[in-house]
Amino acid sequence: MASSMILYWGSGSPPCWRVMIALEEKNLQGYQQKLLSFEKNEHKSEPVMAINPRGQLPSFKHGDKIINESFGACLYLENQFKSQGTQLIPDSAAEQALVYQRMFETLTLQQKMADVIYYTWKVPEGERHDSAVKRNKEALSAELQLWEGYFQKMDAGSYAAGKYFTMADVMVFPQIAYAFRFGLSQEKFPKLEEYHNLVKERSSVQASWPPHWKETPQGMEILKDL
Amino acid sequence: MASSMILYWGSGSPPCWRVMIALEEKNLQGYQQKLLSFEKNEHKSEPVMAINPRGQLPSFKHGDKIINESFGACLYLENQFKSQGTQLIPDSAAEQALVYQRMFETLTLQQKMADVIYYTWKVPEGERHDSAVKRNKEALSAELQLWEGYFQKMDAGSYAAGKYFTMADVMVFPQIAYAFRFGLSQEKFPKLEEYHNLVKERSSVQASWPPHWKETPQGMEILKDL
Structure with a gap:
């Protein structure tokens, strides 16, 4: 499952970090990832713009499903992998x-x-x-x-x-x-x-x-x- | 269920309106509500501050559970009343x-x-x-x-x-x-x-x-x- 995911991220960005923590907590190690440089403007590069017209990091794709918003990506991972890894949204x-x-x-x-x-x-x-x-x-x-x-x-x-x-x-x-x-x-x-x-x-x-x-x-x- | 909910809201505020739409979609009509005036600074009044230290609207309580953030309140309602009214988060x-x-x-x-x-x-x-x-x-x-x-x-x-x-x-x-x-x-x-x-x-x-x-x-x- 994780191998069909790709994350474009920047080092130190709290929104990127959130998605990476969620991926770890849901036992989704082994996803593809590309560390990009904000200084070199790589968040405006072609592979990012192709999935994210905002040209922002994180940009995240799971198969053909795109969720670039960090809150959205984390909620998606929790919902799609509910019984895997840490339960991040409690039931009660x-x-x-x-x-x-x-x-x-x-x-x-x-x-x-x-x-x-x-x-x-x-x-x-x-x-x-x-x-x-x-x-x-x-x-x-x-x-x-x-x-x-x-x-x-x-x-x-x-x-x-x-x-x-x-x-x-x-x-x-x-x-x-x-x-x-x-x-x-x-x-x-x-x-x-x-x-x-x-x-x-x-x-x-x-x-x-x-x-x-x-x-x-x-x-x-x-x-x-x- | 709805009668144990109270919503403090202001007219025209998109965050307040969201929670009201979600309540309607989830068939939770009959909740308690209090329309407050931003102009009269009623969002800083005692009943609001008691549940919301930010003094903002919406302020929302379900029994003794407080969720003042509009996104949070809407997701809470969807999750707690999943099979009631409109399904707002699809499964696929x-x-x-x-x-x-x-x-x-x-x-x-x-x-x-x-x-x-x-x-x-x-x-x-x-x-x-x-x-x-x-x-x-x-x-x-x-x-x-x-x-x-x-x-x-x-x-x-x-x-x-x-x-x-x-x-x-x-x-x-x-x-x-x-x-x-x-x-x-x-x-x-x-x-x-x-x-x-x-x-x-x-x-x-x-x-x-x-x-x-x-x-x-x-x-x-x-x-x-x-």
């Missing part, structure tokens, strides 16, 4: 509700992180304002405090939606890891750091760890003063 | 893949629409630039052309992911309706207009049509020149 209504809630809150965290980390890349020089940078940082800080609070209210050693590793972790862990790579303070966000330490040892996460992070474990410290 | 891998792909592309459409429609509301006066307005409009126009192209490639009378009404429609239809309300050109986007006309007659959509849109069918014509 209460557990499922919390998994869905945290999964989709991740999109807000992702957006607020992008607003800060990619500011100078996204906003042309003549349109940049210190007031916007400050506001974006405050919004991200409040967002991360919300997540810190979620973990504070759960038992020590909890995953993002409780006792078990679920789709909520597939979505949010890469964002949290990204935040620490970009200098997030372990002192100010101790529960997120605990969570980071717990999940980073998981075999699916180790197997898919961004290769260029191994060479340079620390990125620019953009989030240090949050 | 090919259909399912396309439903997930279009569902999550809706988030990009939503973001690009927000960048244009809410610009003056989100960006303080001293930070506004005509160049940013122009760029945001171009990005939204390209995004809408992409969707227009998706419908062009499908049979006449298709829903967002093919022959049947699915979760892809629950997600994207409120955005498309919002675009036309804000002045999107029917001439420049004829396939989107066809889709709009098809889905707006559906009973779940009629039953949940934003009440203040009935009184004032046309919003500000912000998207007229796209």
Whole structure:
């Protein structure tokens, strides 16, 4: 089954990483994959554009079925391989509700992180304002405090939606890891750091760890003063 | 079952509308609901904040289970009431893949629409630039052309992911309706207009049509020149 899958991905991209963690958790090792370089603009290259008019990574194909959106690909894998590997969406209504809630809150965290980390890349020089940078940082800080609070209210050693590793972790862990790579303070966000330490040892996460992070474990410290 | 559900919502909000369409499609009429006013800041009121620290609408509770994220709430309803009402996530891998792909592309459409429609509301006066307005409009126009192209490639009378009404429609239809309300050109986007006309007659959509849109069918014509 896995050999009929192909994933185009970029190292360190949280959306790509999600799909790779889901593939590992569903025991779908052995899929075809191609690591592409954002710097060299390879996400706009012909094989990607052929399946993804947005020219974005991840781009994912299973046989002739294309699902490029990371949330979509992960849900597809869970549904199509339900009884294989880790069950990522629990059956019970209460557990499922919390998994869905945290999964989709991740999109807000992702957006607020992008607003800060990619500011100078996204906003042309003549349109940049210190007031916007400050506001974006405050919004991200409040967002991360919300997540810190979620973990504070759960038992020590909890995953993002409780006792078990679920789709909520597939979505949010890469964002949290990204935040620490970009200098997030372990002192100010101790529960997120605990969570980071717990999940980073998981075999699916180790197997898919961004290769260029191994060479340079620390990125620019953009989030240090949050 | 439905009587143990409560939805806090705002009129015309695409995320709220999604949850209402899903509730109708799953035959969950009879849920408790409270229409709140964004203008009066009622989304920050005590009953909302009690279940949603983000102070956003929709806020949704089923018994003691809380799912405020619109995508999460809709997937929860589909999963918990699988055999009731319309099946919104098809079983077959090919259909399912396309439903997930279009569902999550809706988030990009939503973001690009927000960048244009809410610009003056989100960006303080001293930070506004005509160049940013122009760029945001171009990005939204390209995004809408992409969707227009998706419908062009499908049979006449298709829903967002093919022959049947699915979760892809629950997600994207409120955005498309919002675009036309804000002045999107029917001439420049004829396939989107066809889709709009098809889905707006559906009973779940009629039953949940934003009440203040009935009184004032046309919003500000912000998207007229796209």
